[in-house]
Amino acid sequence: MPQNPVPPIARVAAPGKLLSDADVVALVAEACPEADYRGRRVLLIIPDHTRTAPVGLLFKTLFARFGEVAAAFDILTALGTHAPMSEEAIRARLEITAEERCGRYGRVRFFNHEWDNPAALRHLGTIPAEEIRTLSDGLFSMDVPVTVNRRVDDYDQIVIVGPVFPHEVVGFSGGNKYLFPGVSGPEVLNFFHWLGAVITTVGVIGHKWTPVHHAGAMVRTPKLC
Template identity: 65%
Template sequence: MASSTLSLQRPSGSYIGPSEVRELIAKACPVEQYRGKKVLLLVPDATRTCPLGMFFKGLFDQIGGVTTAFGVMIALGTHPPMSDEAIRRRLEISHEESATRYRSVRFFNHAWDNPEELRPIGRITAAEIEALSDGLFSMDVAVTVNRRLFDYDQVIIVGPVFPHEVVGFSGGNKYLFPGVSGPEVLNFFHWLGAVVTNPMIIGNKYTPVRKVVDRAASMLTVPKLCFCLVVEDGQLAGVFAGSPEDAWDQASDLSKARHIRYKENPYDTVLSCAPSMYEDLWVAGKCMYKLEPVVANGGEVIIYAPHIREISYTHGRLIRQIGYHCRDYFRKQWDKYKALPWGVLAHSTHVRGIGSYDNGVERDRIQVTLATGIPKEVCAEINLGYRDPATIDPADYANREDDGVLMVPKAGETLYHLRQRPAWAREM
């Protein structure tokens, strides 16, 4: 479709409105190019902040009347499926609108763990993996995607770009892998990111994981158009429309400018407050990932989320089995753990953070404490600290940076970095 990237950007404090978005959509999606076509939107679930309804409605109004099929798939990765009501809330439409104006639209949840819903599209060879991973791995990786993509003539990806612990910056082809992919490539590149480690990945653009994601996406032959959004305080600061690679390239530059805050000195205590859109620790782990770089050696991150009562709705049983540990805990006992899903092992290491494992003793750089609805005994079982959330008043942690205390009221999307790279990072 569009051969070059179209963009809108605003300076801090000024944002893009619906009428401007519709003008951009009209340029990126000329009506005649979509007449008689089947179009599938790939969009994130509710764990990513963005004005998704603005784009769903704008795209439907632009091309929905001339397409022969218009669908929306929630690019869940391994997140739980969304209910019909949750999908309507995500798209900012009412039950009445879904039954009238949008009655022709079909809605799907991706099912990563249902082989019948997946279709193989190729393999990344061991030689390619070795080159893409900078020599860290050499193995064939199977690539599968949701089979429904092939029922459509055009895929349109709509989603935000933020610093990300596994891939560097989210967005672009990440809405395909892991968004609508099968488990093999998903598990591989999550563990690749864990081996490189969160502090070395997050906020960097062309990471080994991004290279694997883009290589997998190159195997998908269905035409793709991508709207990459940069969101600040819930408002649209930038939008880039083009190929997933080019739109993401430009959006990640803006994300780097808008979503990274630099601090002069590390903090002994960080209270990282999880927003309500994070319903389990699997996604609320972002409150650790984005703050780990500014925690002092021996310091503590407290994930404050009284509303969270589950470790993971999808992977909770397995996480309780293995617990949360640093990377080398698994690498130095690899025969014991290598048969488990690598994506779950990766999550474990990302939440626990940098550490070492020698002679049967694990030493972690920082303490990670949960002040959630997860009971104290479960926190001990999974190797994390516990605080009763009722004993914490976030206001007690605010405005105390000179004391080595940082409070982040809505954690998980803004990355915090030290202006000078700390010694522990230079030694990695």
Template identity: 45%
Template sequence: MSTTLGADVVGAAGQVLDDATVRAFVRDRLAGADLDGRNVCVVVPDATRSCPLPLLLGAVHETLTGRAAAVTVLVALGTHAAMSDARLRDHLGGPYPGFEVRNHEWWRPEELVSLGTIGADRVAELSGGRMREPVDVALNRAVVEHDVCLLVGPVFPHEVVGFSGGNKYLFPGVAGQEIIDFSHWLGALITSVDIIGTRGTTPVRALIDEAAALVPSRRLALCLVVQSGANTLHAASFGPPEAAWAACAEVSARTHVRYLDAPVRRVLSIVPAKYQDMWTGAKGFYKVEPVVADGGQVILYAPHITTFSETHPEIERIGYHCRDYFLGEWDAYRHHHWGVLAHSTHLRGAGTWSPEHGERPRVTVTLATGIPEPVVRAANLDYLDPAAVDLSAYAADPETLVVADAGEILYRLR
């Protein structure tokens, strides 16, 4: 174990930690924390994030049972669909006697509490002048009503904030929709391709950290660098969320990025089953957009996906457009949830728009999913019958990059 950037760290890029090492790290770090008699809220990711939660929560349960006065496990949905009891059991493991498990019910105003407002001038400062209006900072009341908040989750390259993890499990993880929309639209203004995999404190990370500073409970984080596709860990860090996140972001940058020498004409992203709608499955596009040549194509192969979004059906009416389209038609779209507009721009990718020439996307986005062809085309995307996709033929095509288990590893040009 070492101390890096103010956090305790075990593991490194290129290493794989065994379960006993991970369990001992969690137990030892929590044993040294001031948690006796405290009410602890443990915030964890939903099933769209790779993470060995049964191992981690088992160690948390073993260490906090008999010490903490009460423990609530809060699943950070953002604005994703709630997880059923059966899915929670599979995802979290357990049972964990004495622990209460809750979904973040972001759709219920009574479950949220306002922590205050970040003023317009401060927003302008944090966003580099891209936005200048106040934003209410609302958070799940479970975090506020506990003495300690322990954030548990992985760090990956991320299309909105640069690298996920840390305070992001609060905002947007268990936040109110206003600041979720606000932070995502800031990321969209920067654009996914420019912010994804950016090290250090991006404008969106700065906004999230500013909001987190308003949380009255003590914040700790157990951040993780997960071996993508295997659910084992390369590294873990523990400490204040900002320090623990920074330590793991450095490892993730050396672990979760693949570099190509030249752009490719086509990418076939095979979207795994953990992404159950295009709202989450779009990560198969975000992570490969940087390596696609101008005029190229990304095919998202996901026969299991049958809808754009389980919780945001308005995306079907709005469709998918580049950032400049929305900025050019802002009066027509500003009343929609900005998080929905952000998702739209992230999946459509880079492009231009003008009144004279209309919208000109940089690449073609093709869905080979269970979403019907008329619905896909009406949303301004291309369609391919998934039954017509020959994976072996694409793999043999020198102009095509086939990405299995897409959505976590970022592809970049050297």
């Protein structure tokens, strides 16, 4: 993981204003010292086109910060069960041209999550029925196998780029939600949706402690959100 983990860092725009590009550059510089990423393999996990966020700005800013000194700087799209994105669609998501893709960002590899390909997944463990029973106030009880995209093990650092919103299935989007269900296998992915139906949206949306966080703790690769 980065040699000097940083405390939470934030920028808040003035009322009626947006953060400027310069604000974003300053935030990334503070959160991501170049030396901490030199020679390291970095995987950016990004949302697909169904989520709104300044993904292009963040991708370009992060790459400018340490993309040239990292051993790898690659993209994994957190599709859940959504359709794979084409090369052109990922370029559009990152707001880069075909020329930039072949030039400045030529070393960046693009990957789509494959939730329905067992060979692309790794089993991390199981959320036991007792924990599920507690989280659901006794409404649901079953062991939940936790699988995730194998690529998360191929890197020294995961950087999750995406928005944070209240979410009717996993409490909040953002953070570990981009791992589970974003790049998870079908068992945990399907379970979250069943759990949301059983507990109801009112019991899930806006709640921090959901099975997503239990599953996220099983991923040992350091994460920056």
